[in-house]
Amino acid sequence: MSLLEYFKSTKPNSAKIAKERLQILVSHERSARNKPDYLPALQKELLNVIKKYVQVDQKDISINYESDEKQETLELNIILPDNL
């Protein structure tokens, strides 16, 4: 290590890492906080209903909930198999 590098290398700023981790975590938790808690159950029941008619997998169904001041949106996305 050259002398220049020795002076350049400062200790990692752990407070900065803490802040970044918290910002990501807090925004994630805040978005989850406003979702209705029936979503997982709804997803499971929908899956069972759809399975009666089409063979789909758990991963092929996604439910997304978003809300802003004006409206709440419940988005249901089902990926149907190719060989229908």
Add this chain to the structure above:
Amino acid sequence: MSRIIVVTSGKGGVGKTTTSAAMGMGLAKKGHKTAVIDFDVGLRNLDLILGCERRVVYDFVNIINGEATLNQALIKDKRCDKLYILPASQTRDKDALTLDGVEKVLEELKESFDYIICDSPAGIERGAHLAMYFADDAFIVTNPEVSSVRDSDRMLGILSSKSKRAENNETPIKEYLLLSRYNPARVKLGEMLSVEDVQEILSLDLLGVVPESKAVLNASNSGTPVILDEASDAGKAYADIVSRYLGEEVPQRFIYEKKKGLFGRLFRG
């Protein structure tokens, strides 16, 4: 008009009881009749921090169960006649506090007190829920440390959805950030989250910073609220916080490291 203040944090050990005791004494010393209530059923400690542990006869649960009147259970502070303490029960029955019971006690206190401070237990269980449910103002006690900041944010979510004000669509609880155990020297070195960092993450109004201080342990050892140690940094910080809460313009202190004078530099290194 009396105000109900909840001192809360989510995480334990960040300074809720220290803050409740200091704020209670500070408001009382400014002439406001103040009651401090310990909501930590089973783990009573506010009495110890305020130095009245040997004067506890009846407690919060006794009043709710009709075994004592409010006046019998309230302990008048010996140093300030405007300060009263309502101790928690040491019962192991976690369901001893009820929503109706708490509401009745608070309504009765509101008739004669200016400020009612609810010292919340840690966690988000029943005691913490009841402590914040009827609040008008909330002091969020946070340490500049990841788990404390995260838990504070969780608590903010609960305040804005599970409180009486939220459920009745009234003006939301006024939330204030109280950053405790702050070490400006470590912040400067990049080893600790700064006031600005915590404020940015939680988006809260800063009521004040309490520096990490030896005075806090000394005060609790002797059962004296740290605000009475007027020469100490923590004592001064809490005095500022009380004034700010009451609407006085007091500049923030203890955020930056004190600059050492020439003599300080020469002789203390």
